[in-house]
Amino acid sequence: MSTPSLAGGPAGPDALRPLVDTVLDALHEGAAARVGPLPPGGPATVTAHVRRTLAAPPAPTGHGTTPPDAGAIPHTGTGEHEALRTLTRLLAHGAADPAHPHCAAHLHTPPLALAAAADLAAAALNPSLDSWDQAPAAAALEEAVTRALATEVHPTGPDPDALVTTGGTEANQLALLLARERHGRLGATVQTVCGAGTHHSVHRAAWLLGLPEPVTVPAPDGTLDLTALDAVLSGLRGPLLVTATAGTTDTGRIDPLTEIADLCDAHGAELHVDAAYGGPLLFSETRRHLLTGLDRARTVTLDLHKLGWQPLAAGLLAVPDRALLRPLGHTADYLNADDDTEAGLPDLLGRSLRTSRRPDIFKIAVTLRALGRTGMGALVDRVCDLAQHLADLVEKRPGLELHERPALSTVLFRPARADDTGVAAIRRTLLTEGRAVLGRARGTDGRLWLKATLLNPHTTPDDLAQILNLVEGSTTR
Numbered sequence: 076m077s078t079p080s081l082a083g084g085p086a087g088p089d090a091l092r093p094l095v096d097t098v099l100d101a102l103h104e105g106a107a108a109r110v111g112p113l114p115p116g117g118p119a120t121v122t123a124h125v126r127r128t129l130a131a132p133p134a135p136t137g138h139g140t141t142p143p144d145a146g147a148i149p150h151t152g153t154g155e156h157e158a159l160r161t162l163t164r165l166l167a168h169g170a171a172d173p174a175h176p177h178c179a180a181h182l183h184t185p186p187l188a189l190a191a192a193a194d195l196a197a198a199a200l201n202p203s204l205d206s207w208d209q210a211p212a213a214a215a216l217e218e219a220v221t222r223a224l225a226t227e228v229h230p231t232g233p234d235p236d237a238l239v240t241t242g243g244t245e246a247n248q249l250a251l252l253l254a255r256e257r258h259g260r261l262g263a264t265v266q267t268v269c270g271a272g273t274h275h276s277v278h279r280a281a282w283l284l285g286l287p288e289p290v291t292v293p294a295p296d297g298t299l300d301l302t303a304l305d306a307v308l309s310g311l312r313g314p315l316l317v318t319a320t321a322g323t324t325d326t327g328r329i330d331p332l333t334e335i336a337d338l339c340d341a342h343g344a345e346l347h348v349d350a351a352y353g354g355p356l357l358f359s360e361t362r363r364h365l366l367t368g369l370d371r372a373r374t375v376t377l378d379l380h381k382l383g384w385q386p387l388a389a390g391l392l393a394v395p396d397r398a399l400l401r402p403l404g405h406t407a408d409y410l411n412a413d414d415d416t417e418a419g420l421p422d423l424l425g426r427s428l429r430t431s432r433r434p435d436i437f438k439i440a441v442t443l444r445a446l447g448r449t450g451m452g453a454l455v456d457r458v459c460d461l462a463q464h465l466a467d468l469v470e471k472r473p474g475l476e477l478h479e480r481p482a483l484s485t486v487l488f489r490p491a492r493a494d495d496t497g498v499a500a501i502r503r504t505l506l507t508e509g510r511a512v513l514g515r516a517r518g519t520d521g522r523l524w525l526k527a528t529l530l531n532p533h534t535t536p537d538d539l540a541q542i543l544n545l546v547e548g549s550t551t552r
Contacts, residue, residue, distance in 0.1 A: 079155065082199035091199060094159060101160045105167025112178035113171040115509030121169050128165050171512050176531055176538035177545070180514035182324065182352060182378075184530040186386040193441035194386050197434050204239075205430045206410040207421045213434035214421055220440045225393040227357050228350075228375050232395025237377070238403075238426055239435050240390035243351030244276035246376035249392045249403075249428070250347045251280045251316065253374060256402035258314040266311055268292060269318040270299035270330060274349055277318050289318070297328040297479075297519050299335060308342040315344035321366055322352025325516035325526070327462075327483030329353055332368030339371075346371060351378035351390070353483055358452035362459065365482075373399065379439055382455055382484070382530065389435055400425065457532040458484040465527060465539045474547055478518045487516055487524035488543075490550040495523040501549045511545050 080090030114121055129147045152158070172178055174185035202210030204217065217239060225235035240246040254265045267289040269277050281289050292307055293300045299319060308315060317339050319330040332348060339346045348369055354377040356362045357369075369375060379389040394400060404425040406413070411422040424430070443451070462481040469477040469488045478487035489498050498515070502525060505511040514526035527542065 083201065087199055094155060097156050097159045098163050101163035102167045105164040106172065109168045109170070109172070111509040112175035112512050113506065113509050114169050115507065117507040124169065125165060128161065174531060176534040177511040177542055179527040179529055179542070180512045182381045182528055182530070184381055184384050187384045187442060189445055190385050190438040190442050193438040197437045202434045203431045204423055204426070204434055205432065206423060210434060213437065214423055216440055217434065217436040220436050220443070221391065224377070224391060228377070228393040229370050229395035231370065234396045234398065235393065236397035236400065237391045237393040238400065240392055241388040242380065242390040243274060243349060243376050243378045246351070246378070246390050246392040247274065247276045247349055248280040248283065250374040250376065251277070251284055251286060253399060253402055254316045254345060255284055255286060263314050265314045265316050266290065267316045267318060268304070268307055268311070268344070270294040270320060272297060272323040272325065272328065273318055273320055274324055274351070277349070295519060297323065297326050299330045301331060301334050301338065304335065305338055308338060308344055315342065316347055317344050318347045318349060321348055321350035321354065321369060322483055324352070326479070326487060327352060327481060327485035329365055329482055332366065336368050336371035345373045347374045348372040349376045351376045352381050355379065355382040355451065355455050358448050359455045360452060361456060382458070383439070384454060385438055385442065389439055403428070454532050458529050461529045461534055461539065462486050464536055465529065468539055468543055472543060472547070474550070475543065478524050484529040486527045486529070487518055488527070489522070489524045490546065493550060498523045498525060501525070501546060504549050505545060511542055
């Protein structure tokens with residue numbers, strides 16, 4: 076077997092071109108064979124299909140028999156094109172495809188073709204952002220774009236900056252870590268306070284960092300209760316970090332950020348806002364007012380693989396002053412020796428808890444340049460408007476019940492006469508049949524609701540009506 080070609084270098088594009096064609100053909104074939112938003116049959120059927128495919132690869136090109144040791148790691152390979160075609164087709168056929176209008180369960184976006192193409196370029200060049208000499212242009216690009224995004228969040232900050240993360244979970248963990256280090260040097264332990272609708276990653280981060288379990292404040296209407304927050308802050312001592320949410324996972328509700336910031340100021344607490352879902356409202360001229368007060372947070376989580384239409388991963392943690400990031404500074408002589416830094420080579424280790432990391436900022440940079448603020452805002456408005464339309468459709472059907480008018484692009488609804496067991500069964504039936512992917516969430520009333528998270532800007536009103544038809548059809552079985 077000849078030595079496989081490399082993706083980079085002058086010859087890389089010529090090596091990639093036929094392989095990319097194979098991938099594109101296989102993506103089409105797999106999606107066409109699947110037909111719906113996910114494969115029918117449930118976990119056992121999908122797993123069996125994967126195992127059958129891995130167990131019996133065809134003979135390599137030029138050979139007449141199937142290798143006797145075929146499997147996930149065959150002794151003799153099947154060749155580049157066969158492996159790409161077979162496994163890409165397998166992956167596409169067995170995918171829960173967020174580009175399908177009936178795939179609307181989670182904050183799982185269909186990525187823009189533009190962003191996916193940009194990700195290919197990054198993968199081919201493979202810069203690693205742990206030292207400047209591995210990623211000269213990528214490092215400079217990351218600095219410019221993260222500072223621009225941080226300025227959107229903190230327009231009056233003294234020196235805004237942002238770190239690229241794998242998503243909201245890592246960004247929230249970094250926010251708690253920065254708070255812990257800031258106060259830990261003074262011998263104090265920071266206490267986190269959060270709402271009942273706060274993302275689970277905040278509780279996990281406190282556990283991982285050895286911090287006290289967060290104090291949870293009630294959120295009876297889906298947002299953090301201000302009277303209860305005031306009472307909790309009045310009864311606590313020591314450094315406090317309040318975590319508010321701009322776009323809860325279950326309902327998309329946005330906490331009253333200005334009022335929470337006022338309470339933080341009154342009690343000497345710091346504010347972190349998890350805006351992983353709702354942060355891109357900043358691009359919308361009609362909806363950015365919903366984030367008034369966001370700029371008063373010391374740290375803000377953003378996640379552009381949600382309402383940013385990026386392939387995973389595309390998270391950020393924004394701060395108003397890059398000096399706040401100094402606790403993350405770290406030295407490894409082979410990556411950021413002091414004399415190299417003094418000589419002007421940028422120090423990248425303090426920009427992440429990871430060492431090797433991809434240039435995830437590249438696809439974001441390409442998307443922002445191509446669409447601009449107005450193009451991004453139009454996409455945000457499109458999916459939020461779709462959610463309002465879906466809510467209208469639900470309210471017009473007597474057999475369905477709407478939880479509340481949507482705050483962002485999430486709609487909770489349920490059959491009017493179904494109990495919680497029936498709601499869960501409807502969701503699983505649609506999943507098993509491969510007809511629709513809907514989420515589930517507990518409403519403020521404690522009942523179980525079906526959740527449609529609309530992130531596909533190509534979804535049509537007819538697609539939304541079909542989702543409701545599928546739910547009502549399952550109800551009557």
